[in-house]
Amino acid sequence: GEDVEQSLFLSVREGDSSVINCTYTDSSSTYLYWYKQEPGAGLQLLTYIFSNMDMKQDQRLTVLLNKKDKHLSLRIADTQTGDSAIYFCAVPNTGTASKLTFGTGTRLQVTL
Amino acid sequence: EPEVTQTPSHQVTQMGQEVILRCVPISNHLYFYWYRQILGQKVEFLVSFYNNEISEKSEIFDDQFSVERPDGSNFTLKIRSTKLEDSAMYFCASSGDIRQRMEGYTFGSGTRLTVV
Numbered sequence: 671g672e673d674v675e676q677s678l679f680l681s682v683r684e685g686d687s688s689v690i691n692c693t694y695t696d697s698s699s700t701y702l703y704w705y706k707q708e709p710g711a712g713l714q715l716l717t718y719i720f721s722n723m724d725m726k727q728d729q730r731l732t733v734l735l736n737k738k739d740k741h742l743s744l745r746i747a748d749t750q751t752g753d754s755a756i757y758f759c760a761v762p763n764t765g766t767a768s769k770l771t772f773g774t775g776t777r778l779q780v781t782l
Numbered sequence: 783e784p785e786v787t788q789t790p791s792h793q794v795t796q797m798g799q800e801v802i803l804r805c806v807p808i809s810n811h812l813y814f815y816w817y818r819q820i821l822g823q824k825v826e827f828l829v830s831f832y833n834n835e836i837s838e839k840s841e842i843f844d845d846q847f848s849v850e851r852p853d854g855s856n857f858t859l860k861i862r863s864t865k866l867e868d869s870a871m872y873f874c875a876s877s878g879d880i881r882q883r884m885e886g887y888t889f890g891s892g893t894r895l896t897v898v
Contacts, residue, residue: 701886703886703887705889711891711892712873712889712890712891712892713825713873713875713889714889715886715887715888715889718886758824758825760887769815769827769830769838770815770817770827770875770887771827772817772824772825772826773824774824775824775825
């Protein structure tokens with residue numbers, strides 16, 4: 671089945687850029703997603719990228735997709751303390767009712 | 783903005799008891815899912831549901847688990863005889879058809895199940 675990997679932890683200073691990386695195995699996914707989970711809360715869809723795109727920018731968020739290497743990244747510009755959370759990349763499997771496979775999650779810590 | 787609603791937000795139950803976790807998916811969505819997240823671990827798929835039947839289930843979703851859409855709006859997860867290792871946050875999610883997948887899968891805020 672699908673395997674999705676992320677680094678576990680990232681610490682950045684407020685104002686710097688954060689880059690969270692993700693690798694996956696199933697290359698047939700149509701959309702790939704980034705979700706944010708704040709402490710004790712649910713999963714909030716942050717952004718997505720369509721598989722025929724290399725890059726998508728959405729305000730402070732930039733998603734890069736390298737399909738050849740099966741590598742997805744999320745860049746947060748001007749990182750704020752409110753960005754501290756766990757970030758999950760999520761990849762749908764093939765099929766109509768395609769389930770999402772989540773990465774291990776990257777805990778982003780923003781320091782002053 | 784439409785949302786997925788889950789109740790209760792927190793449930794404590796004794797080992798061996800049955801629990802029912804409830805979800806109201808987004809009304810025009812067609813696909814429904816349950817996921818769980820054991821504290822500090824990754825979000826794991828349990829089951830997907832479409833057209834009133836299970837589409838796919840994981841190895842976790844054994845005979846102790848069942849799902850139902852009893853009335854066209856609610857989507858429930860039942861655990862027949864809870865074990866300590868069932869303690870986790872359970873998330874319900876729904877999604878539209880493939881053309882709507884750019885909207886992603888909408889998750890509820892979860893039910894924290896504690897088995898004692």
